Amino acid sequence: MITSSAPGKIYLFGEHAVVYGESAICCAINLRTRVQAELSDSVEIISVLGRSGINFEKHPYVSAVIEQMRKFVPIKGVTININSELPVGSGLGSSAALTVSTIQALNQLFDCGLSLEQIAELGHNIERDVQGNASPTDTYVSTMGGVFMLPHRKKLKLANCGIVIGDTGRDSSTKKLVLNVAELNNSFPEIISPILSIIGKITSFGEYSMYNNDYLSIGKLMNINQGLLDSIGVGSLELSQLIYSARSKGAYGAKLTGAGGGGCMIALTDTGKINDVSDAIESAGGIPITTNITDKGVIVE
Numbered sequence: 456m457i458t459s460s461a462p463g464k465i466y467l468f469g470e471h472a473v474v475y476g477e478s479a480i481c482c483a484i485n486l487r488t489r490v491q492a493e494l495s496d497s498v499e500i501i502s503v504l505g506r507s508g509i510n511f512e513k514h515p516y517v518s519a520v521i522e523q524m525r526k527f528v529p530i531k532g533v534t535i536n537i538n539s540e541l542p543v544g545s546g547l548g549s550s551a552a553l554t555v556s557t558i559q560a561l562n563q564l565f566d567c568g569l570s571l572e573q574i575a576e577l578g579h580n581i582e583r584d585v586q587g588n589a590s591p592t593d594t595y596v597s598t599m600g601g602v603f604m605l606p607h608r609k610k611l612k613l614a615n616c617g618i619v620i621g622d623t624g625r626d627s628s629t630k631k632l633v634l635n636v637a638e639l640n641n642s643f644p645e646i647i648s649p650i651l652s653i654i655g656k657i658t659s660f661g662e663y664s665m666y667n668n669d670y671l672s673i674g675k676l677m678n679i680n681q682g683l684l685d686s687i688g689v690g691s692l693e694l695s696q697l698i699y700s701a702r703s704k705g706a707y708g709a710k711l712t713g714a715g716g717g718g719c720m721i722a723l724t725d726t727g728k729i730n731d732v733s734d735a736i737e738s739a740g741g742i743p744i745t746t747n748i749t750d751k752g753v754i755v756e
């Protein structure tokens with residue numbers, strides 16, 4: 456039996472703008488999806504959603520991974536057991552972590568010899584097939600671990616501070632939100648395009664501040680980024696409530712992460728303030744999750 460795991464991710468800066476070629480900074484976090492794979496007579500996929508064979512309704516990502524990997528090796532039977540610490544559809548990259556960890560488990564079990572670069576690329580193709588649209592960000596960061604500026608794939612230093620995630624408990628559709636931004640951009644190109652390019656500039660300033668371990672500036676830039684995300688229509692009342700509650704307890708900065716419209720926000724904070732920020736998020740109706748950035752990408756356990 457092979458057990459592999461891969462991390463989720465957060466965006467410090469640049470979601471949505473990255474779809475238009477602007478820079479973003481994305482970090483792997485210490486919340487993982489684990490996949491156990493063992494040889495058997497037929498295909499069986501087991502998760503909190505239930506049991507199935509190849510089934511694109513119930514288990515679309517794992518089904519797609521098996522079908523794609525059948526192009527490299529004959530896979531007659533395999534039992535795949537999924538456990539995840541990541542809330543689904545909430546901007547933390549749960550589908551990428553599942554896709555990447557399943558590819559690595561089958562890669563090992565069937566001795567396919569895929570490199571990390573190939574795993575990331577296959578993962579991106581599968582996410583794009585299943586979702587109809589996906590940037591390579593989630594699958595790349597989940598495969599490699601650490602902190603990356605995209606689209607350049609520049610590896611950055613790990614931030615040494617606390618991260619508190621606040622889950623609104625409402626899932627959201629990345630596809631729909633990306634489409635909404637595209638429509639807004641079509642209606643008001645002279646307004647929306649500069650906003651997206653300013654978000655890209657925020658990412659560049661963010662990179663400089665990270666290089667200098669200047670958390671106060673990173674936080675201020677996150678807050679500006681949040682204002683611009685609100686302006687392009689991907690905020691929500693619940694996200695704002697969690698974001699303002701985290702800021703009121705002294706977080707360096709707070710913003711939504713991922714597609715928005717629901718899902719999760721993140722607060723960057725001094726380690727001494729993690730409990731206060733976490734309590735504030737809970738009082739504001741969110742589910743707080745304390746985590747940190749990890750250098751560990753997909754691994755065989």
Ligand code: PMV
Pocket residue numbers: 469470471472473474545546547548588589590591592593629633712713714715
């Ligand atoms: O909601 P998530 O975790 O899939 O992140 C979406 C990030 C976007 O920039 C909005 C879209 C993308 O594909 O990069």
